Amino acid sequence: MEGLLDFLKPPVAGLQDFYILSGRALRNLFRGPHYADDIFIQMDAIGVGSLWIVILTGFFSGVVITMQMSRALAQYGATGQVGQIVAITLVRELGPVLTALLVAGRNASGIASELGSMKVTEQIDAMRALGTDPIQKLVTPRMIATCVMLPLLTIVADFVGLLGGYVIAYFSIGLPSSQYWTNAYQALQYNDIVQGLLKPFVFAFIISLVGCFYGLRTSGGTQGVGLATTKAVVVSSIWVFVVTSMLTRIFVNLN
Amino acid sequence: MTSAASNTAATESLLRFDTVSLNFDETVALDSVSFEMCAGETRVVLGAAGSGKTTLLKIAIGLIRPDSGRVYLFDQEITGLKEAQLFDIRSKVGVLFQEGGLFDSITIAENVAYPLLNSRTHAVPLDEVEPKVREALRFVELEQTMEQFPAELSGGMRRRVGIARAVVSEPPLVLYDSPTAGLDPITATTIMALIAKERDSQDIANLIVTQRYQDGQLMANFRYNRTSGHLEPASSNGGAAGHGSDPARTVFMVMKEGRVVFEGTQHELEASQDAYIQKFVPKYS
Known part of the structure; x- marks a missing residue:
């Protein structure tokens, strides 16, 4: 019994710390001082910095879905419906999740290693000693920036993905442009757009806060920074999958 | 007496x-x-x-x-x-941390100005910040490094900048x-x-x-x-x-x-x- 308690204590305590950090980061939204400069720097790093890789990934996922699906649909003679499938898979699921995973890999790691290095070189302590709240100065700007940029990146990924699908549909399958685009456009309902934008918004909280959490918990020098970075990516990626399953379950039932 | x-x-x-x-x-x-x-x-x-x-x-x-x-x-x-x-x-209270604790993403001048700009109680007018920073850096004889970044300085120099930052607000x-x-x-x-x-x-x-x-x-x-x-x-x-x-x-x-x-x-x-x-x-x- 005692052994079980000792086994369970660290994860529960960790989760509690995570909630405390998240609560403080959220509360700081309504409290001064606000560091606008830091928010813009982070928006640039997270949003603009991830743009190319998101475009590339989005494009090729559209290409791949179209190629795979056109073959499957050909059995039913429904190759013409491929636009619909690309639109629904991308907007509902793959756009948000792929973008979130890319940003988790790029930025949760970046955030964790940056904050982790600051932690081990006593910069976080120095910040507190000099009268600045590290959560206000470091965590909240990263959270705001991710929450603004991730939905935007997702929109870009969705659109570029549809474009990638179109390239295959038009040049390889030989569908007329209007058929592909009308089909894709009409497939999307209000519900799809809402979940397609709500998901990246929720993922943004997970990615930024998990990154900050492991960064600020770093201990044990350079090795600790590496460990924190790895944990941030792994944990935020897992939570992206868990949360997308839960949200999908809710939205599927709504219809 | x-x-x-x-x-x-x-x-x-x-x-x-x-x-x-x-x-x-x-x-x-x-x-x-x-x-x-x-x-x-x-x-x-x-x-x-x-x-x-x-x-x-x-x-x-x-x-x-x-x-x-x-x-x-x-x-x-x-x-x-x-x-x-x-x-x-x-x-x-001024603090000098073990390795200086300088913020490595901002310049030396910004580091030293940090306590002046971020204190909630002793807000220093903006036009007084620069002279005070200059004075604190002159005190540790590093006035010429103002626009450099902490990584460009030697360990001893970083420590001196840390002292300048610790005392700039005259605690x-x-x-x-x-x-x-x-x-x-x-x-x-x-x-x-x-x-x-x-x-x-x-x-x-x-x-x-x-x-x-x-x-x-x-x-x-x-x-x-x-x-x-x-x-x-x-x-x-x-x-x-x-x-x-x-x-x-x-x-x-x-x-x-x-x-x-x-x-x-x-x-x-x-x-x-x-x-x-x-x-x-x-x-x-």
Whole structure:
């Protein structure tokens, strides 16, 4: 019994710390001082910095879905419906999740290693000693920036993905442009757009806060920074999958 | 009479520990540590690595909370305060961290300006920031590095910038965490001379945590002469230059495994027969 308690204590305590950090980061939204400069720097790093890789990934996922699906649909003679499938898979699921995973890999790691290095070189302590709240100065700007940029990146990924699908549909399958685009456009309902934008918004909280959490918990020098970075990516990626399953379950039932 | 009067004025308590204890998991970091620091006092804390020196310093400004006991900073108990309330009190304390603790993503000038721009209580008008930063950097003789980044400077220079940042807002109390750790003897002496110079130009109270006895010895026996601009042996100006010149105002404290095992003057320290304490006092032939 005692052994079980000792086994369970660290994860529960960790989760509690995570909630405390998240609560403080959220509360700081309504409290001064606000560091606008830091928010813009982070928006640039997270949003603009991830743009190319998101475009590339989005494009090729559209290409791949179209190629795979056109073959499957050909059995039913429904190759013409491929636009619909690309639109629904991308907007509902793959756009948000792929973008979130890319940003988790790029930025949760970046955030964790940056904050982790600051932690081990006593910069976080120095910040507190000099009268600045590290959560206000470091965590909240990263959270705001991710929450603004991730939905935007997702929109870009969705659109570029549809474009990638179109390239295959038009040049390889030989569908007329209007058929592909009308089909894709009409497939999307209000519900799809809402979940397609709500998901990246929720993922943004997970990615930024998990990154900050492991960064600020770093201990044990350079090795600790590496460990924190790895944990941030792994944990935020897992939570992206868990949360997308839960949200999908809710939205599927709504219809 | 005058000395008695100045003594009463100087007994204003800056920092007081009352049976403070802290454990990190199973290891004892601090074991009922009690002491009191008064205005104008220099306190040198000696101890082996892991004896709780840095922990003591971090508890003093509320960066770490003790498990039990009370800490008073400027006669105000800080043990139960929330982080937000601590920010105001901390702005009256300068801190030099072990490796300088400089923010490596901003320039030297921005680092030194940080306490001025981010203090909630002593907001400094923007046009006064630049001259103050320049003055603080001139004090540590690094005025030319203003636009450089911390990574471009040597370890000793970073430490000097750290001192400039710690004292730029002219706090009445400055804490130094191992100011000379990892530096060569010559640079170490330069750093300690700067700290002594800062103390004697502003009558600042210092808490210096160090492994090097020479650091404390320099603080206890040398005074910065404002007129000549040099460090001089303390006896030569006969105690006429204010608080800093009274050798009794330098207190030594030795820590071992989280406990204070010695508190007293340099003379008492050198006379101690304790084997652990003697390790810190070099024997002169």
